[in-house]
Amino acid sequence: MVTKANVIHQPGPATSFSYEDILVGEPGPGQILIKHLAIGVNFIDTYFRSGLNPWTGDMPIIVGAEACGEVITLGTDVQELVAGDRIAYTFPNGAYCEHRIIDADRVVKLPEDVDSEVAAAVMLKGLTAHYLLHGTFPVQPGQTILFHAAAGGVGLLAGQWANYLGAKVIGTAGSEEKVQLALQNGYHHVINYQQDDFVAQVEEITDGQGVDVVYDSVGKDTYPQSLKCLKRCGMWVCFGQSSGVIDNFNLKDLAQHGSLFTTRPTLFDYIPTKETLTKASKALFDMLSNGHLRVSVNQKFQLAEASKVHQMLENRQTKGSTILIP
Ligand SMILES: NC(=O)c1ccc[n+]([C@@H]2O[C@H](COP(=O)([O-])OP(=O)(O)OC[C@H]3O[C@@H](n4cnc5c(N)ncnc54)[C@H](OP(=O)(O)O)[C@@H]3O)[C@@H](O)[C@H]2O)c1
Structure with a gap:
């Protein structure tokens, strides 16, 4: 299928995004095809876009490490999900697009009471707050x-x-x-x-x-x-x-x-497995459900506006969470 994506052909400034059609294949074993409902923007995206964080695969690349989506189709060997489920994830990169394929063990199913835009705003940022305060230096x-x-x-x-x-x-x-x-x-x-x-x-x-x-x-x-x-x-x-x-x-x-x-520290080292990701996500969703964590989406843009959003982020013009809507 063809989908829209913000593609980076060469690492560079915020204007480096090219909004274009790309081809998405079929999910392989253990993978799912998802349609994004909302995509989180993070400062780390600017490091991958600019090349400060080196990209290990081939160019072009799609940045973005946080999103909420709906499962469209499943590859073989995916047990815990069905088409129509709402999921959220943080990493791997590749979120600034309408549809993508992702490994099923890197996503978590969303509780019904967690709004899709909130999920896109908190998966990376909220799991980061969790590991910093509970793992890196457990605050007493x-x-x-x-x-x-x-x-x-x-x-x-x-x-x-x-x-x-x-x-x-x-x-x-x-x-x-x-x-x-x-x-x-x-x-x-x-x-x-x-x-x-x-x-x-x-x-x-x-x-x-x-x-x-x-x-x-x-x-x-x-x-x-x-x-x-x-x-x-x-x-x-x-x-x-x-x-x-x-x-x-x-x-x-x-x-x-x-x-x-x-x-x-980096987030990935605190959630390297499906079990650790699921456990940390549950702690985050519980904080949301109990009302201990209130999340506002402070800036909301269209998917095609990635360049503008990155300029704002790098110029310290954003507050709180920013999301892109496909
Ligand atoms: N290691 C990890 O696991 C991990 C995970 C997530 C995020 N992070 C890091 O945590 C930080 C926050 O991430 P975020 O996505 O939530 O971003 P953010 O805090 O929403 O945006 C970055 C903020 O940094 C401040 N800042 C200070 N000097 C700056 C400068 N010269 N240029 C731009 N901003 C400057 C600005 O706030 P003021 O205007 O108030 O100074 C700016 O709003 C980032 O450095 C990110 O890479 C690390």
Whole structure:
């Protein structure tokens, strides 16, 4: 069959998308053909589009790692799904299109009460918040955390989730509007780090104690200041690089700032199997069903508008979640 897709023929800037017809084959053993209902946009998509994250297969490529869809046809050996089921997934890439084929063991069936657009907005971002707060550094009640880019896609979910876990939640955000939004999403304090010195502010908020953990996806612009916000033996979780790659990391800084720990985690390592994906997804869907996690779709565009969306994302013009509608 023929379907519409945003194709990247060469890695490059946000304008590199070509909206065109592509051919989709038949699902093989263990695979399903799905029709996308809504597609999540993530900052990581810009890394694959630009070539910052190298692409292992042949060109051209289709980026996009988060979506909700309806099962259209099944290959052989697919046991747990039937045509018409609503599913969601995060990874592998290839989501910026109307139809695709995907391995059945990389998708989860959606509970009825989870809306399709919400599912497309939370599969990657929500599972990221889950592994950061429960796996990488399991947050305990009474601990204090600092989460950078608090009003972003992952940031708005992480603020609510950490608050639910009983932490004191400090965030940073790049404008007054974003500060206000983060304050409505679980953060107790939000620092406008475009305007104020976040190290000094964290020191004041924590009475000089520092925080137990910094979740840092900004990268270049917040290093090494993030280390200065930590308590002795605290954890710096460096999970992204929205402002650019850190190219001056110095192991000795960890000693200088108090025997710190660090990690550079990725979502896939926390959900490598069907079992781990299903378990983490259930935790996420339970948070939604119980009302502990409220998800707004903050920006919604047509599938053909990927270039515009990537420009907005890279220019810090988005808040929370962004989806594309086929
Ligand atoms: N390792 C993992 O498993 C994993 C998984 C998911 C996401 N991530 C990472 O987490 C981060 C957040 O992802 P997301 O999709 O939710 O994106 P996002 O937070 O919605 O967007 C990125 C935000 O980063 C902030 N930022 C700071 N400096 C920036 C700069 N120079 N250019 C652009 N943005 C800048 C902006 O917020 P302000 O204007 O408020 O500063 C911007 O809105 C990304 O770095 C992503 O790669 C990592």
